[in-house]
Amino acid sequence: MAANRTAVGRLPIVAVIGAVIPISLISAAGWWFTAPLESPAPAAARPDESSADATTAGPRPAPLAEWPAGRLDGREAKRYLLAFMEQAVRRLDRVDGYTAVLTRQERIGGELGPEQRLRIKIQHEPFAVFLRFEAPNAGKEVLFHEGRFEDHLLAHNGDWTRRLIPRFKLDPHGPIALADNRHPITEAGLAHLSRKLLQYRKLDLDDPHAETILDRSTDEDGRLWYRSVHTHSTYTDERPFAYVEIRYCPDLLLPLQIESYDWPEPCCDLEDVELAERYHYSDIDLDVSFSALDFDPTNPEYGFQRY
Numbered sequence: 001m002a003a004n005r006t007a008v009g010r011l012p013i014v015a016v017i018g019a020v021i022p023i024s025l026i027s028a029a030g031w032w033f034t035a036p037l038e039s040p041a042p043a044a045a046r047p048d049e050s051s052a053d054a055t056t057a058g059p060r061p062a063p064l065a066e067w068p069a070g071r072l073d074g075r076e077a078k079r080y081l082l083a084f085m086e087q088a089v090r091r092l093d094r095v096d097g098y099t100a101v102l103t104r105q106e107r108i109g110g111e112l113g114p115e116q117r118l119r120i121k122i123q124h125e126p127f128a129v130f131l132r133f134e135a136p137n138a139g140k141e142v143l144f145h146e147g148r149f150e151d152h153l154l155a156h157n158g159d160w161t162r163r164l165i166p167r168f169k170l171d172p173h174g175p176i177a178l179a180d181n182r183h184p185i186t187e188a189g190l191a192h193l194s195r196k197l198l199q200y201r202k203l204d205l206d207d208p209h210a211e212t213i214l215d216r217s218t219d220e221d222g223r224l225w226y227r228s229v230h231t232h233s234t235y236t237d238e239r240p241f242a243y244v245e246i247r248y249c250p251d252l253l254l255p256l257q258i259e260s261y262d263w264p265e266p267c268c269d270l271e272d273v274e275l276a277e278r279y280h281y282s283d284i285d286l287d288v289s290f291s292a293l294d295f296d297p298t299n300p301e302y303g304f305q306r307y
Helices: 021-027 049-055 074-093 188-206
Strands: 095-108 118-121 128-135 142-145 153-156 169-170 210-218 224-232 241-248 254-262 275-285
Touching: 074 188, 074 210, 188 210, 188 254
Parallel strands: none
Antiparallel strands: 095 118, 095 275, 118 128, 128 142, 142 153, 153 169, 210 224, 224 241, 241 254, 254 275
């Protein structure tokens, strides 16, 4: 099947950057590929608890009922899921950041790429991301820190090309950084994902062409998940995918697994959808305390130093 229509309105899920430079582009690289590293950034000041309490003062939302035990659909399902995602966004807003393992698979240029496994660190304020690839291209690392490095990402490969270019700096929205990624690193993480899902749930509420089903499912390891299934019968720019399945952790009450399927060609049925992107978060720690070195290329545990 030809490439499906995903040029507009792509869901910025957990987008992360592979940051692999094609060999044909190495000769065009500038001085900034091995520019001297900055001095370590000062540690971000933690927000004052009293001021945080003041900004969140007001009536608290009523506790959300437990996820439906059986199948729930229609407007009632849409309203419940909207409230659930509002709660998820609020919870993520209360944490400074987290560590996790991300397993992802993306279709780029019509071709479904290999499954990738990464260990990630994400800090919410100021926004910062560190990625270390475990497979494939083990050892590849990517770092982005809002407000540093001219808001560019730093990266180095894990293969032999690292000896040619020990590290490089890229515009996260540029064609090289996005050559092997559906989304920029600036949109990575659960907080961005949850806010985007909340926007879609608001659209669903009054959209007769949006079908929402809530139920529970069990994975191959016997673990229980809350699940929502979303089907859209009419293509619009606001609907980047025809079919989406999301699983939520019953303990964290957060969306940790999402699989999105492209719209089929006009000649085909909705049953003929292809996987566009898949993101699974695991081994999540929401109670972490980062230091300045966690998002600094001079960290001796990272591989951004020159050979």
